[in-house]
Amino acid sequence: MSGQLRVGQVYRYASGKNPDPPILDGFPNFHHVTHSPKLPRALLEAGINGMAKVHTLHGDRRPVILIRSSPWKAGTEQTPWHDIFDMDNGHVRYFGDHKATTPVEPGKTNGNAALLDVFTGHQGRTPGERANAVPLLLFRAVSRSGKVKGHVEFCGLGIIERAERLVQWGGSEHTTFTNYVYDIALIDLTTEHDKLSWEWIESRRNKSVSDASSLELAPRAWREWVKHGNSALPRLRRRVARAKVTKVPEQRPKPGTIEAKDLELIYKYFDGRKHDFEAVASAVAARVLRGSGNSYVEGWLTRRSGDGGADFVGRLDIGSGLASTGLVILGQAKCVKPDSLVSAEQIARVVARLRRGWIGVYVTTGAYSVPAQIEMVEDQYPIVLINGLDLARELRRMARDDHGGDLEACIEHILTARETAVTNRRPEEILLE
Incomplete structure (x- = not known):
């Protein structure tokens, strides 16, 4: 039976990538929750992890893209940018994978190329186009037991609202380079009790399942977005009702x-x-x-x-x-x-x-x-x-x-x-x- 990802839950992401046991070092095992028998593993090795496309009767479909942010790397030569996660207000600002030392064009790196393709789908004008749109699952690395690797927090399901080219500082020479930054809306999962069923992603990985059939397993807010488009995002965005007091x-x-x-x-x-x-x-x-x-x-x-x-x-x-x-x-x-x-x-x-x-x-x-x-x-x-x-x-x-x-x-x-x-x-x- 497929697992569920819960927003705010920290998962153990072990290098061995073994789906067993369900609980690892006191945390839910990421590879257990996302395990799909006889299918390649879901990975978070890179910042932008595009799952391989499947060839359906109606065309190609990418099941999902998993995004991982590593705050502990922010501001370093390896990762000169600082991603912003405002989960309470349903907004993530995520920087692409072009760097000062990257020889190809900013939009031609593996990660940026994948996200720009996703962005096109997220701007679909009809429900049919949006039904094929790629879900973004967002994670950020968190430290546990003094270690900055091996644990990730699930931050939610996202839709790219805007993609923008910008100039950044980076590299050992502190020179400027061009990259992309993406404004991502986190979708409300209140109906699902802040959980996302991996069964939906598995259905998108199955080439015999149509977009329409797969959509039936999607969260309610995602289905509403497919039906009504980006004009519905203000009411479908994740909002956390809480006392706005910071100690x-x-x-x-x-x-x-x-x-x-x-x-x-x-x-x-x-x-x-x-x-x-x-x-x-x-x-x-x-x-x-x-x-x-x-x-x-x-x-x-x-x-x-x-x-x-x-x-x-x-x-x-x-x-x-x-x-x-x-x-x-x-x-x-x-x-x-x-x-x-x-x-x-x-x-x-x-x-x-x-x-x-x-x-x-x-x-x-x-x-x-x-x-x-x-x-x-x-x-x-x-x-x-x-x-x-x-x-x-x-x-x-x-x-x-x-x-x-x-x-x-x-x-x-x-x-x-x-x-x-x-x-x-x-x-x-x-x-x-």
Whole structure:
């Protein structure tokens, strides 16, 4: 009997690839769950693992592509990119397999070629075309017992929404190279209790089973997508209903980590010159707000003031053409000791400055108290909170992408453009630009 993959479950992925026993070292055995008698094994050896196509009466069909992300490799010469997994909001940003040392064109590598072909199928205009579309099963490597290899977490079933070419830094020479990045929507599996039956994949591997017959075994949300297309993705996307409160220790870097060292560097860099920190806060806020594919325009920094109000202004654009609108972003920057807490009163002062339709962003080197977060959730404050850990991570990524990993050079680059951007204009003027 076929097994089931459960979202969030960690599986043991042993090098021996033996389907027995069902439980291995205290974890479900990946090769047992995905075992199909008399068929080749499902593998996660590469980042992008395309299962061999089968020849059906109605044409070729690729059963599935299994994607594995290895966060422990992120930022290395081997894997210079950082994949983003936002499982609670049903979004994954995954980088392709082209590297600085790859001799072929970016779209001709095995992984990118497979995903670009999948993307074409995911853009199918008819239910018949989408019935043949390839499911993406996403995994990420996790560490267990001090080991970074041999364990993977199942992250869900995905559909590629967008494929984009971009330029990255990488290689031993820190040169630029072109790669693809894919925005992937994770599909809701609530009806299946967050589980995916391997029986569906087995049916897709059977050349005698038609696309329509195989579809009957697919998760409900996948069948809905096949029927209605990408316009249905907003309601079919995975969403996790949970209290949006993050404990204070989870907002701070662990001692001795690169994030802890970076955050200490950032705090000391701006200690005594807190007003300069506003430029960095504005740049980080822009990067965060663009992270899910949003269009964001950086505006300006405000003049020095002691009222605890806005420190920077930006604009978030939603939609396109006539079907679009702009939202004013009002930002607050607070450079404090990394062990400091931002209180509910401090957040409330920023919210008090917001007009209808405006959004606040609060960026700090510290953390947000639990009472402050609870008040924000209960009162439905339209504000984005960026803590010290997130700040350090985003600046490190900016340094890696544009400054060869030199964090101070990244900060200095941001500050060079600051003076010309300082003004006392009214925030709503950003809507006219």
